[in-house]
Amino acid sequence: GENVEQHPSTLSVQEGDSAVIKCTYSDSASNYFPWYKQELGKRPQLIIDIRSNVGEKKDQRIAVTLNKTAKHFSLHITETQPEDSAVYFCGGGSNYKLTFGKGTLLTVNP
Amino acid sequence: SAVISQKPSRDICQRGTSLTIQCQVDSQVTMMFWYRQQPGQSLTLIATANQGSEATYESGFVIDKFPISRPNLTFSTLTVSNMSPEDSSIYLCSVVLRDAYEQYFGPGTRLTVT
Numbered sequence: 001g002e003n004v005e006q007h008p009s010t011l012s013v014q015e016g017d018s019a020v021i022k023c024t025y026s027d028s029a030s031n032y033f034p035w036y037k038q039e040l041g042k043r044p045q046l047i048i049d050i051r052s053n054v055g056e057k058k059d060q061r062i063a064v065t066l067n068k069t070a071k072h073f074s075l076h077i078t079e080t081q082p083e084d085s086a087v088y089f090c091g092g093g094s095n096y097k098l099t100f101g102k103g104t105l106l107t108v109n110p
Numbered sequence: 111s112a113v114i115s116q117k118p119s120r121d122i123c124q125r126g127t128s129l130t131i132q133c134q135v136d137s138q139v140t141m142m143f144w145y146r147q148q149p150g151q152s153l154t155l156i157a158t159a160n161q162g163s164e165a166t167y168e169s170g171f172v173i174d175k176f177p178i179s180r181p182n183l184t185f186s187t188l189t190v191s192n193m194s195p196e197d198s199s200i201y202l203c204s205v206v207l208r209d210a211y212e213q214y215f216g217p218g219t220r221l222t223v224t
Contacts, residue, residue, distance in 0.1 A: 001169070032211065043202065043215045044153065051211075089152060096141045096206050098213065100153045 002027040004092045006101025014109050019080050021104045023090035024072040030092045033066060033073045038103075039086045047088075048075070080108045111214055112137040112207055120220040123193055130189045131219045133203030141206040142180060144188045147218070148199045159186040159203075193223045 003026040013019050025033075034049035050057045050064045050073065057064050061080075066073040073092075077084055085108045091098040113136040123129050133142065142159040157165040157178055165178035180186040190197055203216040 034213065036215075043217050046212055046214060049212060091153075096143075096211075096213065097155065097158070098153075099155070102152045 002030055002093055002099040004090060004099045004101045006090050006104060008104060009102065010105045010107070012107045012109065013080050015080060015082060017080055019075075019077045019084070019106055019108075021075045021088055021090070021106070022072060023074070023092070023101050024070075025092040025099075026071065027092070027094075028071065029094050031094045032092070032096075032098075033064070034091045034098070035062075035064060035075050036089045036091065036100075037086045038089065044089060077106075080106075082108050082110050084108050112139070112205065114203065114205060114214060114216040116203060116216040116219050118219060119217065120222075122222045122224060125194050125223055127193055128189055128191045129193065129221060130187050131201055131203075131221075133186045133188070133205075133216055135184045135205050138183045138208045139205040140208050141213075142186045143204045143213070144176070144178060144186070145202045145204060145215075146199045147202060153202070156188070156201075159188075190221065193221075195223045197221065198223045 006023045031052040036044035037047045038044045048062050050066050061078045063076040087103045089103050090101045115134045117132045144156040145153045155168050156171045157167040159178050159180040161180045177189045200218045202218045204213050
């Protein structure tokens with residue numbers, strides 16, 4: 001089955017800086033890679049996703065890049081704000097079945 | 111997106127008992143899933159809830175422990191049977207809306223087994 005590794009496990013940045021979270025996957029058949037943000041005590045919220053036929057996708061301050069050859073994908077958050085502080089999970093899979101990374105605790109310091 | 115509700119939102123149960131969690135969606139969906147999130151951990155897929163047939167379980171999860179029903183397109187239940195303290199977790203349903211690819215999570219059910 002799919003195995004998704006996520007790094008770093010914790011990330012602390014100053015407000016206004018950029019944050020990058022990286023994930024690798026093992027199954028070359030995986031074709032869908034979402035990112036979720038989970039605030040304390042709340043449900044995971046889909047923030048951006050990418051399919052394997054696309055190399056990059058951007059939505060305002062958030063972007064995701066995918067390198068199918070190397071089997072890795074990354075989340076980029078620019079101009080970070082304190083409200084970006086949360087746990088971020090990457091996922092990978094196909095046919096709607098997802099395997100998630102262990103998560104990254106992002107702290108944005110004012 | 112859609113409105114996804116789960117009942118109960120939380121419960122405290124005695125070991126050896128069973129709890130049934132309900133997931134209801136206000137839109138027609140193609141796929142429904144059940145996940146477990148242990149404290150401070152990631153999301154682990156338990157099973158795919160198939161409409162009108164037996165659920166498809168992931169490795170490490172069995173029907174006797176986690177029976178699942180999905181009688182129609184918008185409703186599913188997960189039962190946690192013969193509970194032990196190790197079953198203390200948040201249980202979340204997720205759905206894929208018809209004609210879409212994105213997966214959305216319900217609010218979760220926080221289960222504590224004493």
